[in-house]
Amino acid sequence: MDVEINKIQVAISDIKTGDCFERGDSVCIKTNEADPDGDIQVVDLNTGVLHRYPPDNMVTPVKAMLKVYRDNVNE
Numbered sequence: 001m002d003v004e005i006n007k008i009q010v011a012i013s014d015i016k017t018g019d020c021f022e023r024g025d026s027v028c029i030k031t032n033e034a035d036p037d038g039d040i041q042v043v044d045l046n047t048g049v050l051h052r053y054p055p056d057n058m059v060t061p062v063k064a065m066l067k068v069y070r071d072n073v074n075e
Contacts, residue, residue, distance in 0.1 A: 010060075026044045026046055030042050
């Protein structure tokens with residue numbers, strides 16, 4: 001994964017669905033799912049773990065190029 005980190009932090013609610021951001025040492029991608037309490041669901045791209053953050057949580061947007069490789073899709 002190639003990542004270009006932005007220096008400006010924004011609220012996670014301002015990140016578009018499918019865009020990536022850095023939070024701590026993790027790079028995450030925002031999903032289109034939201035909890036009933038308003039938290040936004042994201043996926044940590046390093047671990048695959050699902051996280052939920054309040055919409056006003058501050059994160060650092062990143063430009064990331066993801067490369068996906070599949071072995072024998074027909075298995």
